[in-house]
Amino acid sequence: xxxxxxxxxxxxxxxxxxxxxxxxxxxxxxxxxxxxxxxxxxxxxxxxxxxxxxxxxxxxxxxxxxxxxxxxxxxxxxxxxxxxxxxxxxxxxxxxxxxxxxxxxxxxxxxxxxxxxxxxxxxxxxxxxxxxxxxxxxxxxxxxxxxxxxxxxxxxxxxxxxxxxxxxxxxxxxxxxxxxxxxxxxxxxxxxxxxxxxxxxxxxxxxxxxxxxxxxxxxxxxxxxxxxxxxxxxxxxxxxxxxxxxxxx
Numbered sequence: 625x626x627x628x629x630x631x632x633x634x635x636x637x638x639x640x641x642x643x644x645x646x647x648x649x650x651x652x653x654x655x656x657x658x659x660x661x662x663x664x665x666x667x668x669x670x671x672x673x674x675x676x677x678x679x680x681x682x683x684x685x686x687x688x689x690x691x692x693x694x695x696x697x698x699x700x701x702x703x704x705x706x707x708x709x710x711x712x713x714x715x716x717x718x719x720x721x722x723x724x725x726x727x728x729x730x731x732x733x734x735x736x737x738x739x740x741x742x743x744x745x746x747x748x749x750x751x752x753x754x755x756x757x758x759x760x761x762x763x764x765x766x767x768x769x770x771x772x773x774x775x776x777x778x779x780x781x782x783x784x785x786x787x788x789x790x791x792x793x794x795x796x797x798x799x800x801x802x803x804x805x806x807x808x809x810x811x812x813x814x815x816x817x818x819x820x821x822x823x824x825x826x827x828x829x830x831x832x833x834x835x836x837x838x839x840x841x842x843x844x845x846x847x848x849x850x851x852x853x854x855x856x857x858x859x860x861x862x863x864x865x866x867x868x869x870x871x872x873x
Contacts, residue, residue: 653680654688656726656736666741672713675738677726679706687729693722717744720771746770746820748827758838759807764831766801766818774822776801781814808835 653660656677667673679686688708690697720742728734748768756762778785795802801818816831
């Protein structure tokens with residue numbers, strides 16, 4: 625007689641059930657503005673930006689969450705299930721680079737993020753006057769934000785500035801542009817212009833630099849000695865006049 629084989633089934637059914645539910649959850653997909661993967665959204669300051677998050681492949685109600693950076697966005701009750709919309713209004717320059725993320729509430733690994741790419745030209749204008757003593761150092765600073773990042777050029781009296789080695793130095797970050805002049809001379813007198821330019825436009829700022837004569841420096845020891853001489857002279861004068869003063873009284 626053939627022996628009947630038996631199959632032993634582990635009792636850990638709850639574990640299998642949890643695994644099944646997790647698979648169901650991770651089988652869901654989200655899309656933001658019809659994008660199922662992370663993306664960047666180019667825009668401009670001013671007009672509002674709407675973001676719409678939609679649950680895909682779901683046969684039941686799914687709660688959605690929105691985050692701005694690491695902070696959770698407050699949503700109204702009617703704006704949480706299966707579809708959720710948020711609006712950034714107005715869009716400002718400070719929104720550039722900010723990440724908005726839509727997540728599935730019961731499985732936050734299911735998510736789609738969008739990074740705002742707010743484009744704007746350099747904001748730079750005006751003028752500044754500086755007086756600096758000869759042989760001292762001076763730094764001219766332009767602060768200008770822009771997206772895309774701008775390039776800078778320096779001019780003196782409307783002519784491209786020729787950098788003198790060891791005296792002129794340029795410093796630049798994404799928002800700060802500096803021209804440093806060491807040991808200024810009378811020949812450095814003039815108007816310096818910082819021009820910041822990107823593909824969207826340009827800005828400029830003028831610096832009117834006037835180099836003043838070097839002030840004479842008196843040695844501290846000589847000043848003290850002169851003061852002592854003056855004090856002693858006064859005291860000796862008082863002593864010399866002492867007899868006359870007493871005779872009057």
